[in-house]
Amino acid sequence: MDGLSSKISLKKNYRYYFLVLLFAVAVLVWYAVFCESRAGAEIYFLDVGQGDAAFIEASNGNQVLIDGGPDRKVLSELSKVMPFYDHSIDVLIESHPDADHIAGLIEVLKNYKVGAIIEPGTVSDSSVYVELENLIKEKRVKKFILSSGAKIDLGNGAYFDVLLPPAGADTSKMSSHDGILVLKLYYGNNSFLFTGDMENKMENYLVSTDSAGLKSDVLKIGHHGSKTSTSELFLGWVQPQYAVISVGKDNKYGHPTQEILDRLVQFKIPILRTDEKGTIEIKTDGENLKVAN
Numbered sequence: 400m401d402g403l404s405s406k407i408s409l410k411k412n413y414r415y416y417f418l419v420l421l422f423a424v425a426v427l428v429w430y431a432v433f434c435e436s437r438a439g440a441e442i443y444f445l446d447v448g449q450g451d452a453a454f455i456e457a458s459n460g461n462q463v464l465i466d467g468g469p470d471r472k473v474l475s476e477l478s479k480v481m482p483f484y485d486h487s488i489d490v491l492i493e494s495h496p497d498a499d500h501i502a503g504l505i506e507v508l509k510n511y512k513v514g515a516i517i518e519p520g521t522v523s524d525s526s527v528y529v530e531l532e533n534l535i536k537e538k539r540v541k542k543f544i545l546s547s548g549a550k551i552d553l554g555n556g557a558y559f560d561v562l563l564p565p566a567g568a569d570t571s572k573m574s575s576h577d578g579i580l581v582l583k584l585y586y587g588n589n590s591f592l593f594t595g596d597m598e599n600k601m602e603n604y605l606v607s608t609d610s611a612g613l614k615s616d617v618l619k620i621g622h623h624g625s626k627t628s629t630s631e632l633f634l635g636w637v638q639p640q641y642a643v644i645s646v647g648k649d650n651k652y653g654h655p656t657q658e659i660l661d662r663l664v665q666f667k668i669p670i671l672r673t674d675e676k677g678t679i680e681i682k683t684d685g686e687n688l689k690v691a692n
Contacts, residue, residue: 439684440557440586444619445476446673449647449654450499453593453619454480455584457553465492465582465593467503474506476678487512490551491540492582493531494595495575496523501531508534517551519563520544520570521578545580546570556685557586562609563601576622577601583615587685590614592637594621594628602633613637616688617681618668620644624655634666640688641669641681648674 445452447468454477455463462481467473488511493501505527507513516535522528535542545551546566551559563581564570570578576596584591592615602621605613618639621628623646642663646654655672663670671679671690680691 439682440584441480442584442591442617442681442683443476443480444643444645444671444673444679444681445473445480446677446679447472447476447503447645449623449650449652450503451494451595451619451623451645452476452500452503453645455553455557456480457555457557457586459553459555461490461553461557462488463490463492463551463553463559464488464504464507466494466500466595467491467505467507469499469502471503471506473503474510477507477511479678480680486510487514489514491516492580493518494581494593495519495521495579496525496528496531497575497596498525498527500595502527505531505534508538508540513538513540515541515543517543517545517580519546519578519580521564521573521575522571523575544570551582557584559584560612562605562612563597565604565608581605583612586683589616589683589685589688591617591619591681592639593619596622596625596628598622598625598627599630599633602628602630606632606636610636616640618642620655620659620663622654623650623652624659625652626656626658629659629662631662634662634668639668641671641690643679644670644672644674646672646674650674 441456443454450468451466452468452473453465491513545561546564548566549561559582564578576598579595582593613636615637618637620642624644644655682689
């Protein structure tokens, strides 16, 4: 009887080890497929409702999340664009401390291991901002305050140039839409301009200080398509192939405004909206852009 139970136990163990082996092989196969499919950089403008969130994965696997939207929805959207086994993000970037951009970052910090967080140094007395800052300290995440002239190197030819806030500016005394991080992502000959909630005042500043450096293939439209952003002057210098509007369906602010939509049509710029298309994926091999949906 003892010998029989021993044989049964061995069979069970072999079956267990075989299943573990099959699972490991499946993970390796899917990992290989995932890596093969990511031959260039992938940029996702996440559908987080009335807010902003953009996820970037460089060809070497480095990951950046710019803003996190207004709530937990960012977690479900990240789960759609990241493999199930990946529970870390290299860098979180807070464009400015408005709740519709940072509330979701709190949820990300609670659920992912984060390598570093980048901020413009702009402050807020809101409970959301205070909670985020306390969580950064609690998690001991490295924090960097950046301004124009800084560069964020993602590797393999992908990097961000920081265009705003102005170097030397005391952002702690600036409004959230003035003391804002504006970033330009480069990968090969393609570029993406992330404007957060930048309004006309800072658009004009950029035109006056670095107009030649504004031209970009993809423009994330400022402030969800508010009429206070995306001036004709600014749009004329950027000359994007695509305009992306991160916005919630039937939001109470009336974003995007018809004025901005008409302006984009006037400039013959294709419009991609998260309230219409959901999460927008754009792939680049450094030469060509491919809009996935």
